[in-house]
Amino acid sequence: MAIFDQLLLLFSGLGGIHGLLLATYLFLREPGKWSNRFLSGVILMLSLRVLKSVLFYFNPAIGKQILQVGLSACFLIGPLLYCYSLQFLGIFRDSSLHRLHLIIPGILVIVIGALFPYHAYPQLWGGLFYKIINYVWLAYTLLSIYMLWPKISNLDLKNWRTQIDLVIVLSIVFGSGLIWCAYYFASYTSYISGALTFTFLISLGVLTVFLHKNQKDRVISPYANKKISNKIAEPLIAELEQFMITQQAFLDANLVMPKLAKMLGWSTPKLSQLLNDNLDQSFNDFVNSYRIEHAKTQLQGDTAMKMEDLAERSGFNSLSTFYSAFKKHTQLTPAKYKTLQASKNSGIINS
Structure with a gap:
């Protein structure tokens, strides 16, 4: 084996081992944060895929079960x-339908794997299944880019350090796409993709450490780790609500907490503490409550408005997010609310 191939194989093995360690670290770090869990899952699947390639190279007669595990991981x-991207955007929990993106593939891996094991159907796994697995991976990568596009288009490259979370997410998504391209187009897929995975995981590890250090080095706000007293909170809440009503900042589909805090002239921890502890609301729920009230007002004036236009005019960047937020805040679907409003309006006219 040529030295170049040996080095690539070495990087493949190191990438897989490093990935397992990084996945474990992220899974255990700040338990309860689903963003960490999803990222840990992505890295774990990549690691299993590349370790399968390394094991297969050293032992071509390796059990078919290992090959099946590697391809299932790719799936x-x-x-x-995609779920990691939705979680970053704050919309994963807005709808239980998003969970189907995990439940259905998981069930398929178990059921198809049991009904059509690799050792009994090697041609099926090497042909049709291999194509489906790669196209599913590609489709979800492109879908993730589509969902993140509003954030990508508004990324300030000069001040990217203030958006380090977004930079990490984009690195993961585009890194996944690059590895997919290597698997799909390169002739030495096992080696090159393994080396790329190693580079990707090392970079991600460095970014994670950088983010963790960056958070530690920030100046601690006087509001951090303690609830703002009601006496201080009341005028702040009044100022916040007045600002939301008069400036209608909620109509910005790309509104994030640091941006709103900057508009108010507050620190981000101050705004976060006020929302979480004093108003007992998440940032998304707080902003969406104003968006839904705005949407209801729009519907009362024009029940013929299309839902796509209504969602966009109310500050939502997707129709699905609008539907789930509307139902969460009103216990009604937009269509049902629209029907009720039309009925009321008709009653007023008839009377």
């Missing part, structure tokens, strides 16, 4: 990546 990379 789950895309759904985990």
Whole structure:
């Protein structure tokens, strides 16, 4: 084996081992944060895939079960990546339908794997299944880019350090796409993709450490780790609500907490503490409550408005997010609310 191939193989093995360690670290770090869990899952699946390639190189007669595990891992990379992107955007929990992107692929891996094991159907796994797995991975990667596009288009490259979370997410999504391209187009897929995975995981590890250090080095706000007293909170809440009503900042589909805090002239921890502890609301729920009230007002004036236009005019960047937020805040679907309003309006006219 040529030295170049040996080095690539070495990087493949190191990438897989490093990935397992990084996945474990992220899974255990800040338990309860689903963003960490999804990212851990993406890295774990990539690691299993590349370790399968390394094991297969050293032992071509390796059990077919190992090959099946590697391809099954590839099938789950895309759904985990997409859910990670949704979690970053704050919309994963807005609808239980998003969970189907994990549940259905997981069930398929178990059921198809049991009904058509690799050792009994090697041609099926090497042909049709291999194509489906790669196209599912690609489709979810492109879907993740589509969902993140509003954030990507508004990324300030000069001040990217203030958006380090977004930079990490984009690195993961585009890194996944690059590895997919290597698997799909390169002739030495096992080696090159393994080396790329190693580079990707090392870079991600460095970014994670950088983010963790960056958070530690920030100046601690006087509001951090303690609830703002009611006496201080009341005028702040009044100022916040007045600002939301008069400036209608909620109509900005790309509104994020640091941006709103900057508009108010507050620190981000101050705004976060006020919302979480004093108003007992998440940032998304707080902003969406104003968006839904705005949408209801729009519907009362024009029940013929299309839902796509209504969602966009109310500050939502997707129709699905609008539907789930509307139902969460009103216990009604937009269509049902629209029907009720039309009925009321008709009653007023008839009377």
